[in-house]
Amino acid sequence: MKVFVFSVLFLGICFTIFLFYMGAFDDVQIKEEIRGPFYVLYHERIGDYRNVGITFETLQKELPEKGIRDYKLFAIYLDNPNEVPKEKLRSEAGAIFFEPLSKVPEGLSIEFKTRTILSKKYLIAEFPLKNFLSIFLGIFKVYPKLFEACEEKGCDLKGKASLEIYEPLIEKRTTYLLPLD
Template identity: 40%
Template sequence: MNKLKYIGISIVTLIVLGIAFYGYMGGFQQVTVSRESFGPAEVYYTTHKGAYENIGASWENFQKDWESVGITDCDSLAIYLDSPDTEPEKLRSVLGCRLEGLSPEQKKQIEGKFKTFYMPKMNGLGASFPFKNFLSYFLAPTKVYPKFQEILVAETAETSVAIEIYGGSSKTVDKIGFFMPVGVSREVFKSLEEAFQ
């Protein structure tokens, strides 16, 4: 009987800890969606094709590449070209760092090693979610994108891509930004699609 009691206490403790951790991660936080603009922005980038859970390896390789030319910080973002219901092996993601803030010499080195992409100013839906640790990259989209989808469906609006803004790699980041352009032609991102061919 005592053994069952201890098992019961352990299970309850784990559940309470799990709920507390979920709350700490922002799981119970309400996501507020606002009308925002994003850009203009110019980025240098690399591509990742495949499941999102494997994107970390692509990022590590990208970071080694930009560090190899003397860049010490990346104001990072990612552009997701396909809807989440796409077959995992066909998902296309673009990992980028903003050129803004780099010296002319650094830009020259970057442009000799990476492809660059210019994003015009775009209007759309924006939101943010607290960043606590690497698990936030997985939890945040499950909270934000359903809210975006509710609005897109209600307004019969169309989006072309999803953009996530992570911030500086050498600075303390406290939130992940999300943006979905509305009424922006897919043609704007054509060169990114061509980078996968």
């Protein structure tokens, strides 16, 4: 019986330490900034938002093969998953660059387009990006705070597409942007 109790206690302590590491107990700070322009290479998706990872995997494999290394991953979530069925959710997933691309790199296995997302005012929050689970933890931690800040500013959440920028290698964080304009 003692072994069982100590095992449960040990697992509980390990889980709590893991949650601290993941940022579960971090405060979410919301700020208002103008960001952009963003030069993006993106893939339009319809379906469950969880599947944007397929696009990210493709980019992380194929862009370095083309000699392209200086980019961040992003996704724009166009629909509210509480109002739209999973199979109809619209999103754009891809890569953000510091300079515009002159054309879509040839030979990519899925269809991509390029465009510029103009500068605008956003509500912004950042959350640690330690691993794949960080993305889900960030959704539950950050979005309620972003939506609350948006409502306090009197903005209407209808039709607002959130933008997430993922930087897993150097900055190790996700930046969440909710447009105010």
